[in-house]
Amino acid sequence: MIGCSPISGGLKQFIMSGTRMDFHIPTVRSVRAMVDQLPNRGREAEMLQEMGLSSMEDLFSDIPDDVRFKGELPLPGPQSEEEIISDARRLLGANADMGSRPSFLGAGLYRNYVPAAVFQLVTRGEFLTAYTPYQPEVSQGMLQAMWEFQTLISELVGLPIANLSLYDGSTAAAEALTCAVRVHNRKASQPNTVYVSALTPPDKMSVMHNYCQGAEIDIRTIAHNDDGTINMDSLKEAAGSCGVYLEQPNPLGVLDEGLTGVKAIIGEHTALIVGVQPVSLGVVEAPGHYGADIVVGEGQPLGSPVTGGGPLYGIFACTKPYLRLMPGRIVGRSIDVDGKEAYCLTLSTREQHIRRHRATSNICTNETLIALMGAMHMALLGPDGLRDLAHRNMMACQKAKEVLAATPGVRIVHDAHHFNEFAIEVQGSAAACLDYLDSNGIIGGLDLGRWYEGTTNQLLITTTDQTTLRDIESLSAQLALWAAHGEVSA
Amino acid sequence: MSHLFNHNGAENTGYSQPTPLACETEPTVPQGLIRSNAARWPRLSEPEMVRHYTWLSKRNFGIDTGFYPLGSCTMKHNPRVNEVIAQLPGIADIHPHQPEHHLQGLLSIFYEMQHMLEVCAGMDQVTLQPVAGAQGEFTAIRCIQEYFRHRGEDQRTKVIVPDSAHGTNPASAAMAGFEIVEIPSLADGRMDLDALAAVADETTAAMMITNPNTLGLFEADIKAASEIVHQAGGQMYYDGANFNAILGITSPGLMGFDSVHFNLHKTFSQPHGGGGPGSGPIGVKAHLAPFLPGPLAARREPTGDERPSAVDEFWYHWHQPEHSIGKVQQWHGNAGAVIRCWAYYRRYGSGLKAMSEHAVLNANYLRHAIHREAKKAGVDHLFIDGAETDVAKHEFTLSMQPAKDALGISAMDVAKGLLDRGYMAPTVYFPLVVPECMMIEPTETESKDTLDTFAEHFAQVLKTDPEALHAAPITTPVRRVDEVYAARNLCLRHPYEE
Structure with a gap:
C-alpha cells in the first residue's frame, strides 16, 4: 500500500524508520484528503524527536486507560473538497428553496434581496476569521463597523443606545424582559411580572419562558381585539408590572396605532418593549418616538438570507436607564495613547467574563458577522433606500390583499393597515389547503393553527420585495381552485 | 480615517431597486404611525460603500492575516469551500417552517451531525438548536433542572463550578x-477532589x-469526580470548549x-466572524434526552410515496422530545453554521482523531520551541x-x-510586542x-515552520528594551x-451634533 502511494518524503521516511506510531492511516486516499488541513502531516517524527518523544501516543500518556477510546471512530472515511461540495450540492439541492417557487412563508423571517456587495465584503478573511476584538489595536475594523452598526440601529429605532447584537429576535425579546425586571423590580407594584402580547408566536414565547423561569418571572398575556389591535382594557392590567412586550407590526402583520398610547397607560416604572420588523421602520414611526424604552427585533431582513432560521441577529436598543443592566457587547469610541481616535469594547463589567454569575446575561459569542451584513445593507440603502424598500414591501402586500380579496373562497381576516403580511381565512383546514398549494408548487404561508387556537382555517400570507405579480396571481388561482375543490368534496 | 457617517451623498444614493407592484389603492400607514424623521443614515454609492468596508477590513486581524x-478559542483555519456551500440556495433560501419533504437534505445533514457528535462525545442524543456555547450550557442546565423537577428532586438548587471555569459556566x-458553588482549584490548577467531595450533596x-x-x-481524576457527583445524586456537565484536544x-x-x-465554531471551524x-x-x-429542546432530526423507513423524494434509504423528519423544555432559539438553531461544520467534519470523517492529535502535537511542539528559542536568546x-x-x-500556559519581577514586563506588554x-x-x-x-x-x-518562527519572535520580544515594550x-x-477613557466618556454612537 505504501509503495504505490504518492505520499511525501517526510512521511515515507518516518514510516520507513520503523518508529512505533499509533495513529492509523486508513487509506492513501484519506491521507491526501486530510493533508490540506494538517500541514504537519509527514513531519510528526521530526517534531516528536525534537521533543524527546517517540510516538504520538506519548503525547497522551496523561489520559488514563479507563477513559481511553479504543479503535477508530465508527464514521465514514475522510473526503476531499471535491467530494464534499458534490455531496453538499446533491443534499442541499434536494431542499425546496423559496427562490425556486412562489413563496408566501414569512412569519418572522423574510426573504428580502441582499445586495451582492454584502456577500463579497463580509467574506473578506479579515472580518470572517477574526475572533472577538479583545486586542483593540488590531481589531479597529470590526470595532468601528460595530460602533457604526450601533448608530445605524439607534437611528432606525429612535433610541440612544444599541448593543452589537444578540442571537436572534426571540432571545432579544426574552433578554429584554429579564432586563426590564432587573431595572424596575424594586419600584414595581407587580414585581417579577411582565406582560406579553397574546399573539406572540408560541416558539418565541417558549424562548421567553426558558429565559425568564430562572428569575421566577411571571409572564402574563395581553389580549387583542378581533380587528387585530391591542385591547386597551387588558393592557391596563399591565400597569405597575416590570415590562410590556408588544410587536409593531404585530405577528399578524397589523400596524397598530394603539401602541402610541401604551406608555401613558403603563407608566414610567414599566418598560415598554417593542418588537419590530426593521424594514418597516422606513415608513413606520420609530418606537423610540412613541415611548418605547427598549426596542428589539429580528435583524435578518436587513442584510441576511433566511438560512433555515439561523444565523440571524437580534436587535437590542434601549434608553439610558437600562444601559448598565442590559445584555450583550457594546463598542465605545475612545482614544489611543497618542490621542488618536480608536474603538474598544466597553461596559464589560456587565458581562460574564468579568461578573460571572452576577452578569446581566450569559451571552459571549453573539452574531457580529451577521450584524455586519446588516450594517453593510443599511449603508447601501441609506434613508431613502430603506423608505423605498419598506414601500415595496407594503405595495406587494397591498397587491396581494387586493387580489386575494377578490378570490372566491378567501376572506381577509383583519380590516386593518398591514405592513408585509396578513391573515386570510380559507375553505376547510389551512393545513390541507397548504398541502394542496404545495402540490401545485406554491409555498402558501403559515398555518395559523400552529400558533393559536381557533385559527385552523387561517393562513398567514407574507409578501416581501421578492414577491412578484405572477406569484400573487398563481396563489389566487390555486386558492380559487382549492375553494371550488373544497366545495365539491363538501 | 474613513467614516461611514461622513458620507452624505445626494438623495436616493444607494442601490437601485425595482418599481413596486402597482396597486389599485395606495397602502397607508395609520396617521399616528407615519415615520416623523427618517433615520439619519449616511448616503453612499456602491463604490464608496465597498471602499469603506474594505478599508475597515484592512484594520482587522483574522486567521487569514496571520498566526492566531x-x-x-481554537482559531483554526476556516476552509473556504464551507463558505461556498453555506451560500447555496438549498440552505441560504430555505425557511424552517417549510414542510419536511422540502427539507430532506437539511434534515439528513442535521441527522448526520447529531449522530457524529453523539459518536464523538459518547452521548445518546444531540440537539443542534443552541446557537452558541453559552446557550448550550444554559440549555443543558435547563434540561438537568427539568429532569430533577420531573423526579420530584426540587431541592437540587446548586451547581458546582471550579474557580478556573469560563465565566459563562456560572452565568449560564x-x-x-x-x-453557584465555586470550588477552589489546587495550587497546580487541577481540580480539588476533596473540595468537591465537601460540597457535593443532596442539593447538588x-x-x-x-x-x-x-x-x-x-x-x-475526572472519573473519580464523576463518581462523587453521581453518588450525591447530581449530574455531570462537560464544557466542550476544549474538545479539540x-x-x-x-x-x-x-x-x-x-x-x-460543543462549540462548533471552535472544534468544527465555523468562522468566528469577529x-x-x-x-x-x-x-x-x-x-x-426527553427534556431536550425540540425538534430533533430523526429518521425512519420511507413510505412508498416518500421514497422518490428521499435523499437516501431513510425518510428524515422532526421529532419532539416528550418532556421538552421548549425552545432556546425560535427556529432550528444556526443551520448555516451547522452546514459549514458538516463540510468540515466530512474532511476528516473517521480520521477526526488525527485532527486532535495534531492539535496536541502542535501545542506541545510550540511549548518546546518557545523554551528552546528563549534559551538560545538567553531569556529563558x-x-x-x-x-x-x-x-x-x-494549549498551554x-x-x-x-519578567515582571526582573524587568517590569507584563504579560500584556508581551502580547502587544507580538502584535508588532x-x-x-x-x-x-x-x-x-x-x-x-x-x-x-x-x-x-x-x-512547524510557523511555530518555529513564532517561537523565535516570542524570544525576541523578551529581549526588547522594557521601555520600548511598554510603548508597543x-x-x-x-x-x-484607552479603555478607561472609553468607559468614562461613553460614546456609543455617532454624535451627530459635533
Whole structure:
C-alpha cells in the first residue's frame, strides 16, 4: 500500500524508520484528503524527536486507560473538497428553496434581496476569521463597523443606545424582559411580572419562558381585539408590572396605532418593549418616538438570507436607564495613547467574563458577522433606500390583499393597515389547503393553527420585495381552485 | 480615517431597486404611525460603500492575516469551500417552517451531525438548536433542572463550578436559577477532589467542568469526580470548549459525563466572524434526552410515496422530545453554521482523531520551541510554565511573572510586542490561577515552520528594551487604546451634533 502511494518524503521516511506510531492511516486516499488541513502531516517524527518523544501516543500518556477510546471512530472515511461540495450540492439541492417557487412563508423571517456587495465584503478573511476584538489595536475594523452598526440601529429605532447584537429576535425579546425586571423590580407594584402580547408566536414565547423561569418571572398575556389591535382594557392590567412586550407590526402583520398610547397607560416604572420588523421602520414611526424604552427585533431582513432560521441577529436598543443592566457587547469610541481616535469594547463589567454569575446575561459569542451584513445593507440603502424598500414591501402586500380579496373562497381576516403580511381565512383546514398549494408548487404561508387556537382555517400570507405579480396571481388561482375543490368534496 | 457617517451623498444614493407592484389603492400607514424623521443614515454609492468596508477590513486581524494563538478559542483555519456551500440556495433560501419533504437534505445533514457528535462525545442524543456555547450550557442546565423537577428532586438548587471555569459556566447556571458553588482549584490548577467531595450533596444538581482544563491539562481524576457527583445524586456537565484536544482519544461519555456542549465554531471551524455567529449543540445521555429542546432530526423507513423524494434509504423528519423544555432559539438553531461544520467534519470523517492529535502535537511542539528559542536568546529565565507537566494538551500556559519581577514586563506588554511582529496575541490574564498568564493554543492547522518562527519572535520580544515594550504596539492601526477613557466618556454612537 505504501509503495504505490504518492505520499511525501517526510512521511515515507518516518514510516520507513520503523518508529512505533499509533495513529492509523486508513487509506492513501484519506491521507491526501486530510493533508490540506494538517500541514504537519509527514513531519510528526521530526517534531516528536525534537521533543524527546517517540510516538504520538506519548503525547497522551496523561489520559488514563479507563477513559481511553479504543479503535477508530465508527464514521465514514475522510473526503476531499471535491467530494464534499458534490455531496453538499446533491443534499442541499434536494431542499425546496423559496427562490425556486412562489413563496408566501414569512412569519418572522423574510426573504428580502441582499445586495451582492454584502456577500463579497463580509467574506473578506479579515472580518470572517477574526475572533472577538479583545486586542483593540488590531481589531479597529470590526470595532468601528460595530460602533457604526450601533448608530445605524439607534437611528432606525429612535433610541440612544444599541448593543452589537444578540442571537436572534426571540432571545432579544426574552433578554429584554429579564432586563426590564432587573431595572424596575424594586419600584414595581407587580414585581417579577411582565406582560406579553397574546399573539406572540408560541416558539418565541417558549424562548421567553426558558429565559425568564430562572428569575421566577411571571409572564402574563395581553389580549387583542378581533380587528387585530391591542385591547386597551387588558393592557391596563399591565400597569405597575416590570415590562410590556408588544410587536409593531404585530405577528399578524397589523400596524397598530394603539401602541402610541401604551406608555401613558403603563407608566414610567414599566418598560415598554417593542418588537419590530426593521424594514418597516422606513415608513413606520420609530418606537423610540412613541415611548418605547427598549426596542428589539429580528435583524435578518436587513442584510441576511433566511438560512433555515439561523444565523440571524437580534436587535437590542434601549434608553439610558437600562444601559448598565442590559445584555450583550457594546463598542465605545475612545482614544489611543497618542490621542488618536480608536474603538474598544466597553461596559464589560456587565458581562460574564468579568461578573460571572452576577452578569446581566450569559451571552459571549453573539452574531457580529451577521450584524455586519446588516450594517453593510443599511449603508447601501441609506434613508431613502430603506423608505423605498419598506414601500415595496407594503405595495406587494397591498397587491396581494387586493387580489386575494377578490378570490372566491378567501376572506381577509383583519380590516386593518398591514405592513408585509396578513391573515386570510380559507375553505376547510389551512393545513390541507397548504398541502394542496404545495402540490401545485406554491409555498402558501403559515398555518395559523400552529400558533393559536381557533385559527385552523387561517393562513398567514407574507409578501416581501421578492414577491412578484405572477406569484400573487398563481396563489389566487390555486386558492380559487382549492375553494371550488373544497366545495365539491363538501 | 474613513467614516461611514461622513458620507452624505445626494438623495436616493444607494442601490437601485425595482418599481413596486402597482396597486389599485395606495397602502397607508395609520396617521399616528407615519415615520416623523427618517433615520439619519449616511448616503453612499456602491463604490464608496465597498471602499469603506474594505478599508475597515484592512484594520482587522483574522486567521487569514496571520498566526492566531488565542488560547481557549481554537482559531483554526476556516476552509473556504464551507463558505461556498453555506451560500447555496438549498440552505441560504430555505425557511424552517417549510414542510419536511422540502427539507430532506437539511434534515439528513442535521441527522448526520447529531449522530457524529453523539459518536464523538459518547452521548445518546444531540440537539443542534443552541446557537452558541453559552446557550448550550444554559440549555443543558435547563434540561438537568427539568429532569430533577420531573423526579420530584426540587431541592437540587446548586451547581458546582471550579474557580478556573469560563465565566459563562456560572452565568449560564445562574440564568437558569441555580445557586453557584465555586470550588477552589489546587495550587497546580487541577481540580480539588476533596473540595468537591465537601460540597457535593443532596442539593447538588450538577457540576460543570471542562477537560482538559483551562490550563491545558488533562484532569486524570475526572472519573473519580464523576463518581462523587453521581453518588450525591447530581449530574455531570462537560464544557466542550476544549474538545479539540480529545476527539477520538477519549470522550465525555467515557469520563462519566451526562451532558456536554460543543462549540462548533471552535472544534468544527465555523468562522468566528469577529465575535459570532457560533453554534453550541448539546449532547446528553438517554435519561436527559426527553427534556431536550425540540425538534430533533430523526429518521425512519420511507413510505412508498416518500421514497422518490428521499435523499437516501431513510425518510428524515422532526421529532419532539416528550418532556421538552421548549425552545432556546425560535427556529432550528444556526443551520448555516451547522452546514459549514458538516463540510468540515466530512474532511476528516473517521480520521477526526488525527485532527486532535495534531492539535496536541502542535501545542506541545510550540511549548518546546518557545523554551528552546528563549534559551538560545538567553531569556529563558523570564517566564515559567503555568503548570508543571510533561505533556500539555491542545494549549498551554506560561507565567510572565519572572519578567515582571526582573524587568517590569507584563504579560500584556508581551502580547502587544507580538502584535508588532504581525501575530495575534495569546489570551492574557486567563486563567486567573496563573500570575501574568499567557495562554497559547496554536491549533492543528499551523505548520512547524510557523511555530518555529513564532517561537523565535516570542524570544525576541523578551529581549526588547522594557521601555520600548511598554510603548508597543507601534506598527498597528492605532496604539494602546484607552479603555478607561472609553468607559468614562461613553460614546456609543455617532454624535451627530459635533
